[in-house]
Amino acid sequence: MSPRRVTLADVAKAAGVSRTTASLVLSGRGRELRISQDVEQRVVKTAEELQYRPNIVSRGLRTGSSRTIGFVSDTVATSRLAGDMIKGALEAARDRGFMLFIGETEGDAELERLLLQAMHDRQVDGLILASMFTRTIKVPKAVMAAPAVLLNALPKQPAPLPAILPGEVEAGRRAARVLVDAGHRDGIYLIGAGPRLRDVPPESLAAVERLIGIREALGEAGVKVAGARTCPDWQPEYGLAATRDLLRTVRPRALICFNDRIAMGAYQALDDFGLKVPADVSIVSFDDHPIASWMRPRLTTVALPHYELGRKAVDVLFTEIGRDRSAGERAGEAHRAGEVHRAGEVHRVPMPVRHRESVAVADGAVADGAGST
Amino acid sequence: MSPRRVTLADVAKAAGVSRTTASLVLSGRGRELRISQDVEQRVVKTAEELQYRPNIVSRGLRTGSSRTIGFVSDTVATSRLAGDMIKGALEAARDRGFMLFIGETEGDAELERLLLQAMHDRQVDGLILASMFTRTIKVPKAVMAAPAVLLNALPKQPAPLPAILPGEVEAGRRAARVLVDAGHRDGIYLIGAGPRLRDVPPESLAAVERLIGIREALGEAGVKVAGARTCPDWQPEYGLAATRDLLRTVRPRALICFNDRIAMGAYQALDDFGLKVPADVSIVSFDDHPIASWMRPRLTTVALPHYELGRKAVDVLFTEIGRDRSAGERAGEAHRAGEVHRAGEVHRVPMPVRHRESVAVADGAVADGAGST
């Protein structure tokens, strides 16, 4: 079936040189080690003719690198969320000639241990530990055996791991600014969390940070949150229930929904009460889930930059891998000044606003066009 | 940092035996090769104490197997679709101690070539070629270097590759039966494709097969399709437009939408015309996209079994790998009778109906409860 791969030995024999010479030439060290132009060209030509490709497994055995990184997510490497993150990571890795192992722990610590083990057994060069919703996680010891970064998560105990997170606070500010810029001053309600900082679903970093941003931006504009309804889980049904509950007593002019699924429920509730979006009620939300552009009117929302998060995680991981390598070389040597990154650095990836159709200029407001991005 | 892994040589030395003996014992061939109980226990105990784990890269170099399979998808290993497929594949692979490489070709043949190369360079034991929507694909030659299966795709030219596909024809039958069983006889319209078999989006196998199933089941019940509207792309906006167009001239009693996104558009159109689901119009659809259970009323739909497709692909791939291995052993030997699988076998994974709230019993119909599953 498969006619055996061409090996370095084959190339060497065909070119009439030793394996060493072939290896030297093909790894670009020919010049440095004084291989003649003549031989060099012959080897390169032969390798091409035979369509030689080095076996990475073999090379990895010698060099210790497998040109592979592991992507470990807790729940569902699979939700739509993860999809684009993986895509970003995939492309960033590919740019460097690396492949991606995927694994899921399903929140099970034992599974996680096994998975990390399986990855180490395959000599991964680095690890990305991803969480599907922004939160703090307990970092398993096994992770420390290789360079690693946290994606969409923060370490529960202080750990020397870089973390990549969406810029949630700024996202909160941006959502609020969308309403403020459209002239909204009164009747702004929150659906999903708030109004106080402790009125949030457990473990949800995003909720806290979005809320902080919202309150900051609103505060700066001299605007007060008129009220809020929390949701035990950020699903459409709870968004529906929370909004219905709200509408029983008040007539809001604008809603900030803590995610798009909640917003979907809010749309349904408003429809039930005969209220129109955005004529009666403006809505701004978070995530830019696919449904956001399927809803009518299309939902204005602050997007989770999944793709960029994935890319960034790989980028940061590679600086970690580089740091690790050079640390090995000058083991024990004092770090030179200026080279001192704190290893636990937190990288924030900006969340862009997707302006669509769910926000209207407030009655009596002067549209001044001074919109924030 | 990482205190060097424990190798087989370490275990052997600590146990006072040769590497050979240690290897024999730890790979379970100790009994067979007459290693004494005494030594065997000593080795096992030592390995445990040192927490020895074999290096799979090294083992792979010798045995040729990397205990890894490659999952190559065309577009977005990432859409919600792919997510569960990958999850299924992941778990099935994990059950066998295998890891998954993920790769995306984005429909680019050159990228695909590179990706397959990169996977072969890492000695993958097998490949899954997945398509994100059911269609025929051109199988690159490079695939044949290892056992492979097609997932959600059929080879364009006849190729000896097994294919895993959802049972779309039967799904079509089931969707139609849902309406028939609810007593619907008249005013059944299709949104997305039909009424003729050639009225389908290009390249969409699913459309053709669902349509075949629908027409069969309806025909058997002596029911005629009242009409249909095609959609250039199966997105909500086209579903909305197509349904609106339909409602301008007729009042349907039931719609079969070719997927849930179309159904979402149909809901919106019906709402525009003041028609209620399911009181005025029953709707049945395909895919069981997450939105199906977010819509109001919750959508009755025939689910794409993504998770099972992924699992099945891995299962079939492993029988291919096994076949390949034994073919190598008895190279040239004639296949024994009864062992003759056609290699191009097509496996169909059933699509289950998710009964929800969008189908009502037809006026004047006698609910006889003789529902098909």
Place this chain on the structure above:
DNA sequence: ACTCGTTGCTAAATCGGGTTAGCGCCCGAT
């Protein structure tokens, strides 16, 4: 006492590359 057959283990080759040390050769200088 000598062969033969087990039993229990190990030396050595192998997989496919990367890496180090150093071998022959030719040239110019002494």
Place this chain on the structure above:
DNA sequence: ATCGGGCGCTAACCCGATTTAGCAACGAGT
């Protein structure tokens, strides 16, 4: 003629396992 030194290349070892071939020790049979 001899020596030193650069040039051009290769032998040999290494990574960490698996696997084949075979060695020593011992008891039984003749």
